Amino acid sequence: RKEVEQDPGPFNVPEGATVAFNCTYSNSASQSFFWYRQDCRKEPKLLMSVYSSGNEDGRFTAQLNRASQYISLLIRDSKLSDSATYLCVVNNNNDMRFGAGTRLTVKP
């Protein structure tokens, strides 16, 4: 079993749709969690950290469920510019593990 697992997608949604991604991790001792975004042929960039109480940044909401060992990312009112691959990242004792990513395409 991979340490960090994501549905690779692709998710194809129309503009304005709400879309959610989940990510599961295997190490229950993991300490911090992040979502990164990677555009085609570009480097990954931090989208947001994920806090235990859940956190929101504009149209983006991240949730953490430690009991079930999963992280989620919700994108509301999706824009064409949200089209990218979203990488789930889990940190355990300074060992960062990246998921393979979920590809999102937002269509007009």
Added chain:
Amino acid sequence: DAGVIQSPRHEVTEMGQEVTLRCKPISGHNSLFWYRQTMMRGLELLIYFNNNVPIDDSGMPEDRFSAKMPNASFSTLKIQPSEPRDSAVYFCASSFSGPGLEQFFGPGTRLTVL
């Protein structure tokens, strides 16, 4: 402000040749990471340095790979001899005080080994 700088951006070489990838981290960052990304395996951490000292190199595939960080502003990843299966995008990233904080990635080096 300059981000993480990597060179070259693209490298095409023949099997058996030595390849050297270079990275300049963001000034003031004291942690530096080398990653490899392929379609099959995704993004994999190869090695990371803290204050120029290698902390974890368990991700380095084999002895053909070596990495150095002679000072706080420069690191190299060397592959000798290169093989076709080394073809990938190699990213360098840096952060302030460890991998648990936001990592800033360079644009990557796309390596093709023929």
